Amino acid sequence: MMKVMFLRKSKTNLIFQAAIDVFSEKGFDKATMDDIAARANVAKGTIYYHFKSKEELFLFLVEEGVEMLREGVESKLTEDLTPREKIELILREQISFFGQYRDFCVILLRESWGAEDRQLEFRKMIRSYMALIEKVVQEGKDAGVFHDVSAENAGSALFGMAAIAALHILLGKGDYDEDKLFSDLKQIALSGLLK
Missing domain, CATH: 1.10.357.10 (Tetracycline Repressor, domain 2)
Known part of the structure; x- marks a missing residue:
């Protein structure tokens, strides 16, 4: 169970950092969830599992x-x-x-x-x-x-x-x-x- 929680926290941290990078480079309006998923090296569905929207x-x-x-x-x-x-x-x-x-x-x-x-x-x-x-x-x-x-x-x-x-x-x-x-x-x- 702790492994799953760690994995989720780790994925959230990857998404968090990727989103910071993408939003700071492209701005909110031009950034996409696809950009963030690619930067985090996760499936877009993983982001939508944690967050409903950009x-x-x-x-x-x-x-x-x-x-x-x-x-x-x-x-x-x-x-x-x-x-x-x-x-x-x-x-x-x-x-x-x-x-x-x-x-x-x-x-x-x-x-x-x-x-x-x-x-x-x-x-x-x-x-x-x-x-x-x-x-x-x-x-x-x-x-x-x-x-x-x-x-x-x-x-x-x-x-x-x-x-x-x-x-x-x-x-x-x-x-x-x-x-x-x-x-x-x-x-x-x-x-x-x-x-």
Whole structure:
């Protein structure tokens, strides 16, 4: 029984990676289940056994990726960190995640703004990550170290700033210098542009 479960998990992982590759290369609209099956070296029926449609597979990828990002950040946020240190950690981890999972970053940020249904699902999925950022912003406001801004606006701005800056570099095929990107975004997020 464990062998079957391992086989299924292994096939799902093959499909997962193949879908990331194909969606990042061709985009959602041009990618086909045949392309994904060929890349995963599995029968198309195997994909349909796990996922009812290309849309469902895409949403699964986004959900899994966002969950990996959230769990990775959340596991490093400790109570002994100040709100400022937590924001720095969130920025650094998000930049690092997008550098490590470049193709996923491209899919997440380029394709998630497609069909209206996909946008709604994306917003639901990203909500748990945004809530994590909002909680830190609220903590900083309550401690009197952050300005009295909307935690929701600040959370989406911090996520969006790091995400779009990363995407700009990744799509431009430039050198993804995580340290420089982190340094710039930390300056902008925590001290602003004005001297």
